[in-house]
Amino acid sequence: xxxLNDFGQMLLSGASIGCVYAIVALGFVLIYKASEVxxxxxxxxxxxxxxxGYTFIGVLGMxxxxxxxxxxxCMGLVGAALDRVVLRPMVGQPVFAIVIxxxxxxFVIRSVVIVTPGWGTETYTIAAPYAGGVSALGGVTxxxxxxxxxxxxxxxxxxxxxxxxxxxxxxxxxxxxxxxxAAYHVGIPVKTILSMIxxxxxxxxxxxxxxxxxxxxxxxxxxxxGLKAFPAAVLGxxxxxxxxxxxxxxIGIVEALAGFYLPQGFKDVAAYVLLLVVLALRPQGLxxxxxxxxx
Amino acid sequence: MHVPMQTSYDEDIRLxxxxxxxxxxxxxxxxxxxxxxILGDYHLLQLSLVAIYAIAGVGVMLLVGYAGxxxxxxxxxxxxxxYGEAILRAEGWPFLLSLPAAGAAAxxxxxxxxxxxxxxxxxxxxxxxxxxxxxxxxxxxRWETLTGGSFGLMVGRITFGQxxxxxxxxxxxxxxGLLVLALLGALNLLRSRTGRALxxxxxxxxxxQSLGVHPARYKALVLTISATLTGVAGALYAHRIQFITPDQxxxxxxxxxxxxxxVGGLGSLHGAVLGAIFIVVLPQIIVMLRDAFAISSAxxxxxxxxxxxxxxxxxxxxxxxxxxGRWVKVKLYLDIFPYYRKATFRRQRLFQKSERLR
Numbered sequence: 127x128x129x130l131n132d133f134g135q136m137l138l139s140g141a142s143i144g145c146v147y148a149i150v151a152l153g154f155v156l157i158y159k160a161s162e163v164x165x166x167x168x169x170x171x172x173x174x175x176x177x178x179g180y181t182f183i184g185v186l187g188m189x190x191x192x193x194x195x196x197x198x199x200c201m202g203l204v205g206a207a208l209d210r211v212v213l214r215p216m217v218g219q220p221v222f223a224i225v226i227x228x229x230x231x232x233f234v235i236r237s238v239v240i241v242t243p244g245w246g247t248e249t250y251t252i253a254a255p256y257a258g259g260v261s262a263l264g265g266v267t268x269x270x271x272x273x274x275x276x277x278x279x280x281x282x283x284x285x286x287x288x289x290x291x292x293x294x295x296x297x298x299x300x301x302x303x304x305x306x307x308a309a310y311h312v313g314i315p316v317k318t319i320l321s322m323i324x325x326x327x328x329x330x331x332x333x334x335x336x337x338x339x340x341x342x343x344x345x346x347x348x349x350x351x352g353l354k355a356f357p358a359a360v361l362g363x364x365x366x367x368x369x370x371x372x373x374x375x376x377i378g379i380v381e382a383l384a385g386f387y388l389p390q391g392f393k394d395v396a397a398y399v400l401l402l403v404v405l406a407l408r409p410q411g412l413x414x415x416x417x418x419x420x421x
Numbered sequence: 422m423h424v425p426m427q428t429s430y431d432e433d434i435r436l437x438x439x440x441x442x443x444x445x446x447x448x449x450x451x452x453x454x455x456x457x458x459i460l461g462d463y464h465l466l467q468l469s470l471v472a473i474y475a476i477a478g479v480g481v482m483l484l485v486g487y488a489g490x491x492x493x494x495x496x497x498x499x500x501x502x503x504y505g506e507a508i509l510r511a512e513g514w515p516f517l518l519s520l521p522a523a524g525a526a527a528x529x530x531x532x533x534x535x536x537x538x539x540x541x542x543x544x545x546x547x548x549x550x551x552x553x554x555x556x557x558x559x560x561x562x563r564w565e566t567l568t569g570g571s572f573g574l575m576v577g578r579i580t581f582g583q584x585x586x587x588x589x590x591x592x593x594x595x596x597x598g599l600l601v602l603a604l605l606g607a608l609n610l611l612r613s614r615t616g617r618a619l620x621x622x623x624x625x626x627x628x629x630q631s632l633g634v635h636p637a638r639y640k641a642l643v644l645t646i647s648a649t650l651t652g653v654a655g656a657l658y659a660h661r662i663q664f665i666t667p668d669q670x671x672x673x674x675x676x677x678x679x680x681x682x683x684v685g686g687l688g689s690l691h692g693a694v695l696g697a698i699f700i701v702v703l704p705q706i707i708v709m710l711r712d713a714f715a716i717s718s719a720x721x722x723x724x725x726x727x728x729x730x731x732x733x734x735x736x737x738x739x740x741x742x743x744x745x746g747r748w749v750k751v752k753l754y755l756d757i758f759p760y761y762r763k764a765t766f767r768r769q770r771l772f773q774k775s776e777r778l779r
Contacts, residue, residue, distance in 0.1 A: 164544055215738055221543055222491055226683055227737045229676060233730025240723025247722065353551070353672070360548050391563040398552035402537060405549050409540040 134266040136382045142272035143341075144378020145279035149334040150355035151362070151370035152286070153327040159303040159365050160323045163213060163224050167232035168331055169352015174235050175201045175332025176344045177242075180250050183336075190255050194336050198329040205328025206321040213324070214317065232349065239346050247346050252339040271340040278337055282330060283371060299323060354381075357401035363411030373412070376400070434612040436605075453597055457590035465589045471694075471701045472596035473657045478681045478693035479603045480650030485679070486687040487611065488643040489623030491547040494534075494554030495678045498648040500561060500670035501527040502655025507574045507665060508567065516579045520656050527652020528645050530557070535641035542626065554675055561667040573666035576659045586660075596657055600694075603650055607690055610646070619643055620688075651678075680729060684736055686745030695744040703728070742766070 153168045165171075178200050183193035208231060216224055239245050259270040290296040302309040302319045310316050335348070342348055358377045362369025377397045385393035404412065427433070437443040457465055477499060484490050505523035514522065538549045561568050568574060579586040579595070586592050610616050618639050621629035626636050659665050677700060685696025707728055710716075716724065740747055746766070754761045 212734060212738070219737075219741070222485075222489070222687075223737050223741055225491060225544075225547065226679065226733050229679075230730040230733030230737070233726045234734065235730075237723045237725075237727025237730060240726070241720050353555075356548050357552060360545060364544065391559055395556045395559045398555045401552045402549060402556075405541060405545060406537045409545060411545075 131266065132386065133383075136386050137379060138263070138266055138268050139272060140379035140382030141375055142268070142275045142378070143382065144358075144375040145275050146334055146338055146351065146374070147355045147358040147377050148371045148374025149279055149282060149330055150352055151359040151374050152283075152367065153331050154355065154359045155362075155364065155367055155370040156323055156327045156330075158359075159367075160299060161213070161217075161306075161320050162221070163216075164221070164228065164364075165327070166225060166228040166352075167208075167235060168327070168355065169349035170232040170235040171201060171205065171328050171349075172331040172335040172338075172352060173344075173346065173349035174204070174239060174335075175328070176252075176335030176339050176348060177239055177245050177250075178332065179336035179339065180252050180344045181244075183252050184250065185244070190253075194333065197336055198332045201332035202325035202329040205324040205326075205331075208328075209321045209324035214320075236346060236349065245346075250339075250344040252336060252344060254340045269341075271337075275334075275337050275341070278333065279371075282333065286326075286367075295319075295322070354397050357397045360401060360411055361404055363413040366411075366413040369411065369413030436608055436612075457593060462589040465593045467701055469589070469593045469596040470661060471697045472593075472600040473654050473661060474681060474697035474700050475600050475694045476596075476603045476657070477651045477654035477678055478685065478697045479600075479607050479690060480647040480654065481678045481682050482685075482687075482690060482693040483607060483610070483619070483650070484643055484647035485682050486689070486692065487616065487623060488619040488640065490640060490644070491543070491679075492550045492644075492647075493547050493672065493675050493679070494550030494552075494557075495647075495651050496670040496672065496674035497550075497554040497557035498527040498531060498651040499655035499658065499674060499678075500557060500667070501530045501648075502652030503576075503659035503665050503670070504561065504568055504574070504655075505652065506656035506659050507576045510577055511574075516581060520653060523656040524649045524653040527655065528649035530652075531645045531648025532641065534648075535644040539637040539641055551672065551675075554672060558667055558670060561670070568667070571666060571668070573664055576663050576665060579660055592661070596661075599653065599657065603653070604690055604694075607650075611690075615639065615642065676729075680733055682743075684732065684743050686743030686747075687741075689745045691748075692743050692745040695748075699744065703732075 150168055150172060153171070154165055157163055157165045157168075175197050179193055179197040182188045182196050183190055186193075188196065212227060212231060213224070216227060240247055254271065254274070256270045256274055260267050261270060261273055262268075290300055298309070298314045299319055299322070301312070301314055302316055302323075306316050309319075335344075338348065338351070342351070354377065355374065358373040359370050360373070361376060362371070362373030377400065380400055381393055381396050384396035388396075432438075437446065456468060460468070477495070480498075481492065481495055484492055502523045505526035506519055509519035509522055510516070534550065534553050538546055541549055562571055564570075565572075579592070586595060611619075618629065618634045621632060621634055622636050622639055630636055662669075681696035681700045682692060683696075684699050685694070686692030704725070707721075707724055711721065711724060736743060742749070750766060753765065
């Protein structure tokens with residue numbers, strides 16, 4: 127019974143951190159689907175969002191939800207600005223160039239955070255109103271901050287699903303991601319849509335950054351969690367939104383289980399070992415779609 | 422202006438295209454040989470660091486610049502070479518055996534990675550190499566009996582029988598000699614059938630395949646060669662810094678090697694050397710700037726990251742061919758003055774190119 131309880135505990139805490147990976151991976155996938163750009167700066171956007179949240183809530187003393195909303199808004203603007211200034215001139219350039227550019231953006235964001243007075247390389251925390259308590263779910267206890275992540279992930283995914291499925295703007299974004307050229311021909315403002323997708327992606331990054339703050343603290347290196355979200359996105363097949371979510375959950379749970387049952391050190395690489403194994407067996411990821419190219 | 426007049430097919434694959442070029446290279450060689458007589462120990466140290474980075478740069482250039490495969494995990498091969506050399510030297514192997522063995526260890530690692538990722542391309546390959554580098558880094562940290570874990574390993578001096586490389590100029594000649602070997606080897610590889618197959622794969626995998634090139638085989642080959650060269654550089658690097666720990670070989674090192682080839686100029690061996698000079702000189706420029714503007718050294722880490730990031734973005738936006746590309750443009754401008762047209766090097770946009778359709 128104890129063993130089973132432990133297992134349930136690991137499953138739940140793995141799922142909560144998996145939700146973080148899933149939301150960050152979602153950010154990758156949204157951008158990739160729409161513009162075939164792989165945003166290596168996603169983790170750093172999340173970090174910047176967390177710092178903004180810390181400033182609004184911790185320093186300026188705003189209510190939690192207002193601070194989160196404001197951080198998401200600011201990051202949305204940052205995302206749109208990045209797309210307009212840096213990424214748009216790169217449309218039609220090789221994937222390689224864009225990978226380098228987004229890695230560069232990540233470095234610049236880190237540097238901005240380090241140099242900004244009041245941020246720097248210190249560790250901060252955001253006082254969330256729910257933090258500290260625990261809830262019991264049928265013999266398994268879970269910290270409220272973990273629960274908040276899971277709930278937020280479910281709400282966010284439902285909201286995004288509804289947005290893409292039922293609103294005109296969401297449908298326009300879907301069309302853009304299927305074919306930019308065709309979308310252009312039917313009168314969809316592709317450039318504006320791309321900027322909006324960057325904004326949404328950066329805003330979700332801010333949300334997950336703030337939610338993660340009570341668990342891992344706000345630090346300039348928290349963006350490295352984005353590197354764990356890569357395996358999540360790839361595992362799901364990079365262009366698939368449900369894939370990103372399942373991939374994130376798988377990575378989170380495998381990591382938690384590896385940390386509990388395997389010797390020290392396996393926890394940190396479990397995600398990458400899993401990734402290499404999956405890629406060796408299924409080069410397109412678990413949910414990837416492929417079509418043969420016509421020459 | 423030099424107008425090529427070819428009278429035989431061999432001229433296409435000649436190492437020096439014309440005599441003037443050979444003359445310039447001879448002058449460069451003389452300058453490189455004479456450097457220890459003129460420069461002090463500090464500058465020699467920097468120059469041998471340039472040579473080490475350039476060897477790794479040639480390795481990365483073959484993979485990234487010529488075969489078009491993105492790697493975000495070359496730090497793993499550098500680490501394999503460095504640790505291989507450190508451990509074998511501690512076991513008492515002579516340098517002449519331990520250096521090739523360290524390179525071979527890294528090459529073997531590259532082959533393993535190549536075989537497990539032979540079906541991947543583009544983005545998926547980049548992320549697989551990233552994952553691989555993380556695993557290697559973790560293994561180095563955890564396998565304490567072999568690598569000393571995070572405490573690191575001391576690396577002794579290089580000895581050839583009775584001769585010890587104990588002075589700066591000896592190490593400098595060794596590093597430069599190995600760089601010249603690496604450059605000549607890469608040049609020879611690139612003018613062979615293999616080299617042409619690699620560029621064919623870079624430009625279009627499908628067309629290469631229909632011309633009878635086996636992409637998976639050549640990709641595995643180039644990754645192995647690239648890893649070997651990077652491993653040799655790693656071995657020299659270990660001797661250069663004399664103390665190695667796993668946290669010298671993180672993703673930042675991989676990114677640094679990538680910046681090296683991008684800034685140097687993708688698809689040219691000149692670029693590898695120019696990029697290496699850039700990577701070694703840049704931190705010094707940053708320090709100079711810092712002192713000039715009286716910025717507190719607490720911001721050093723942020724400044725480093727910012728300058729690296731900004732340069733990556735700016736080079737990609739405005740000079741995707743890197744330093745070498747800029748040089749080619751300036752040269753052409755002077756050669757055909759006043760007929761240079763702005764559109765000569767305009768980038769082509771590939772609106773139809775899609776990673777999803779392969």
